[in-house]
Amino acid sequence: MVQKRAVPTIKRRRVGAQLRRWRGSMKSGDAAKMMGWDITRLSRIERGTYRVSSEEVRAFAAKLGVDDPEGVEEVALAAEEPAGAGWWVPYTGHVQADLLDFVQMEAEADVIRVQHHAVVPGLLQSPAYIREIIGYQSTANSQTLGMMLNLRLARQSVLGKLKRLHAVVPEAALYPKFDQDPGIMRDQMRRLIDATEMPNIDIQVLPLTSHPRYGSNGAITTLSFKHPWAPVASVDGPTGGAHTEEAEMVAFLAGEFEKIAQAALPYDESRVLLREHLERLHK
Numbered sequence: 001m002v003q004k005r006a007v008p009t010i011k012r013r014r015v016g017a018q019l020r021r022w023r024g025s026m027k028s029g030d031a032a033k034m035m036g037w038d039i040t041r042l043s044r045i046e047r048g049t050y051r052v053s054s055e056e057v058r059a060f061a062a063k064l065g066v067d068d069p070e071g072v073e074e075v076a077l078a079a080e081e082p083a084g085a086g087w088w089v090p091y092t093g094h095v096q097a098d099l100l101d102f103v104q105m106e107a108e109a110d111v112i113r114v115q116h117h118a119v120v121p122g123l124l125q126s127p128a129y130i131r132e133i134i135g136y137q138s139t140a141n142s143q144t145l146g147m148m149l150n151l152r153l154a155r156q157s158v159l160g161k162l163k164r165l166h167a168v169v170p171e172a173a174l175y176p177k178f179d180q181d182p183g184i185m186r187d188q189m190r191r192l193i194d195a196t197e198m199p200n201i202d203i204q205v206l207p208l209t210s211h212p213r214y215g216s217n218g219a220i221t222t223l224s225f226k227h228p229w230a231p232v233a234s235v236d237g238p239t240g241g242a243h244t245e246e247a248e249m250v251a252f253l254a255g256e257f258e259k260i261a262q263a264a265l266p267y268d269e270s271r272v273l274l275r276e277h278l279e280r281l282h283k
Helices: 008-023 030-034 039-047 054-064 069-079 097-107 127-137 141-162 184-195 247-263 268-281
Strands: 110-113 164-170 201-206 219-224 232-237 240-244
Touching: 008 039, 008 054, 008 069, 008 247, 030 039, 030 054, 030 164, 054 069, 054 219, 097 141, 097 219, 097 232, 097 240, 110 127, 110 247, 127 184, 184 201, 201 247, 201 268, 219 247, 232 247
Parallel strands: 110 164, 164 201
Antiparallel strands: 110 219, 219 232, 232 240
16 A cells, blocks of 8 residues: 655644654654554654554554553544644645644644733734734735734634633733724723633733743743643744744743743732723723
8 A cells, every 4th residue: 555645734743743652762663563664654654744544543552552542542533634624724825834833733722821921912812903913013915914814813713612711911911002093902901801701711910010020031822732632832932933842841831831820910800900901991
């Protein structure tokens, strides 16, 4: 049977990475021989450039003695997912590949933790606020800006399925003035207040009086998934973002997020502060 070369989607790369984790200390040559594969095929499967079937995933796990029926089945089902599945597919080739990879993982996360040092996190931004932020950051034409706006709004659909979104919003992000449309910040404030009423969303405000070290290294997002997928972390800066599944870096960034959350106001006090800012904007 001729092995089909696959488009290395982020899902296939994550399937391959999970097989690599299951392999552990076993040499790739030994694992390939165990499956009746050549070593090149195994290498490409683990990199996500060769398709692996659900039956092969189950057989691989069984031969390795992986005692995790739930995790094995989750990976097996993911291996069969069509490459063209997902609302984000039309954006392929129009946005950076790394961003689209992150968007796909974000859409499948169970828990998202996010903080930004200067603006309202993207998952909580109103359409008008998004338009202002994207328009300022980009010199692209109106068609491209419209596409980026639609992409960010589409990403917010994950809020309806998440087990939890934990967001830390800097109080400084509540003060901007949009002279051409003063209503932008009022609408954005209402958006945040409404979000605090959702059972799966927790919002904290990092007060202006907090130490500048909190959030000074860029925006942090961590994604947690259903078993057995490894968590992912991302750091955004002026030149863009980068995500990682490397365990030590993910743990470090998760720890940094927790430090920022501990410095932020509790949820109830944050809600009160958001309402106070909305009242200020109506004066």
